[in-house]
Amino acid sequence: MHSLSATFHLTHHCNLRCTYCYTGEKLPVAMTYKTIDDSIAFIENELKTLETNRLHITFFGGEPLIEKEKIFYIIGEFSKKENIDVSYRMSTNGTLLSEDLIKQLYDNNVFVSLSVDGHPDIHDTHRVDAGGKPTSHKVAKAADMMLCHNPATNVTCVLSPDTAYQLCESVDYIFNLGFRYITTTLDYSADWQLEHFAILKKSYQKLSKWYVDKMLKNERFYLSFFDERIRSRTYKPIAASERCQIGTKQFSIAPNGELYPCIQFVKTKAIPEFMIGHVREGFDAACQNHLYQQSEKEKPECNGCKLEARCSKWCSCINFMSTGRIDKASPIVCYNEKILIEIVDKAADKLWKKRNNTFIHKHYNEDYAVISHFEITL
Numbered sequence: 001m002h003s004l005s006a007t008f009h010l011t012h013h014c015n016l017r018c019t020y021c022y023t024g025e026k027l028p029v030a031m032t033y034k035t036i037d038d039s040i041a042f043i044e045n046e047l048k049t050l051e052t053n054r055l056h057i058t059f060f061g062g063e064p065l066i067e068k069e070k071i072f073y074i075i076g077e078f079s080k081k082e083n084i085d086v087s088y089r090m091s092t093n094g095t096l097l098s099e100d101l102i103k104q105l106y107d108n109n110v111f112v113s114l115s116v117d118g119h120p121d122i123h124d125t126h127r128v129d130a131g132g133k134p135t136s137h138k139v140a141k142a143a144d145m146m147l148c149h150n151p152a153t154n155v156t157c158v159l160s161p162d163t164a165y166q167l168c169e170s171v172d173y174i175f176n177l178g179f180r181y182i183t184t185t186l187d188y189s190a191d192w193q194l195e196h197f198a199i200l201k202k203s204y205q206k207l208s209k210w211y212v213d214k215m216l217k218n219e220r221f222y223l224s225f226f227d228e229r230i231r232s233r234t235y236k237p238i239a240a241s242e243r244c245q246i247g248t249k250q251f252s253i254a255p256n257g258e259l260y261p262c263i264q265f266v267k268t269k270a271i272p273e274f275m276i277g278h279v280r281e282g283f284d285a286a287c288q289n290h291l292y293q294q295s296e297k298e299k300p301e302c303n304g305c306k307l308e309a310r311c312s313k314w315c316s317c318i319n320f321m322s323t324g325r326i327d328k329a330s331p332i333v334c335y336n337e338k339i340l341i342e343i344v345d346k347a348a349d350k351l352w353k354k355r356n357n358t359f360i361h362k363h364y365n366e367d368y369a370v371i372s373h374f375e376i377t378l
């Protein structure tokens with residue numbers, strides 16, 4: 001069954017100044033209650049058009065917890081609509097979390113994802129506050145509190161050219177904090193040079209040993225860099241229908257109610273060419289369709305590549321961050337996939353040859369995700 005995904009960008013403001021942040025100037029511009037109400041009405045209408053009642057809401061910013069009252073207002077409004085099956089997620093830098101707030105979020109079934117780039121030296125390289133001061137100590141405190149309430153909390157870890165050399169150590173640090181769901185991603189807006197990919201390759205080789213070692217010890221965990229690519233080989237590549245389908249079944253709502261295809265397009269300084277409508281006026285079908293056609297265009301640079309079915313070059317947002325265009329494959333994705341897929345496949349072959357029980361369950365048992373989530377949260 002179809003579902004609809006809507007992201008509320010509750011504010012352009014943030015208490016941090018991460019050096020790789022793509023959202024632009026941090027201004028105290030927040031979504032008003034009127035725009036929230038209009039957004040909810042717009043979403044209800046879209047659900048009817050799509051003939052679905054399944055809705056995924058994400059709270060985003062800036063830092064969404066600056067507007068925490070509005071998070072609970074939105075949840076309260078949707079709870080009055082019995083016919084909508086809604087799930088909630090939130091991405092946060094963690095520095096504004098308190099014990100009470102975490103409890104309130106989990107009591108309302110908000111799945112929270114915390115940003116941690118690695119051990120303190122690495123995290124503080126890019127994730128600093130408005131005065132340029134480190135934030136890792138605050139995040140470590142938030143991590144403890146969050147894991148007490150939900151051991152299945154996800155961490156998002158961003159890798160930059162100058163932190164790539166510590167990837168394995170960073171993942172190990174996050175794992176030792178107690179996290180078992182680790183989503184790793186590159187900073188696609190950074191200036192990645194060939195020398196950085198050479199460093200990255202060494203880091204992936206080290207991480208591969210780490211991954212195999214943990215699997216042989218029958219640890220239950222998810223590491224996106226490895227598990228997503230093993231999945232794309234074991235099962236089938238991500239079908240076009242499962243992808244985001246830019247700006248159609250997934251969209252972002254800016255604080256002023258403007259609609260954009262994805263989070264990367266919502267910035268303090270608007271980019272009009274990527275605006276696909278407004279919650280008060282609905283979608284601009286011509287613009288929406290134009291962007292969709294652009295994103296689905298053949299990429300001649302990928303012709304004949306044997307990795308095409310497994311590569312994430314279809315992600316328009318990543319392409320946009322890296323090249324400023326959505327119809328051109330990102331060279332960062334290209335270099336990264338070529339290096340990483342080879343290393344991941346070797347690790348998977350090793351575990352398969354050893355008939356590693358955890359590996360076989362994780363990648364060949366469709367119930368594994370549910371079972372392991374249950375085991376992790378016990």
Ligand code: SF4
Nearest residue numbers: 014016018021062093
């Ligand atoms: S916490 Fe998020 S929104 Fe705030 S500066 Fe960092 S990346 Fe940007």
Ligand code: SF4
Nearest residue numbers: 302305308311313334
């Ligand atoms: S690895 Fe490079 S050439 Fe191959 S599909 Fe991905 S982006 Fe295209």
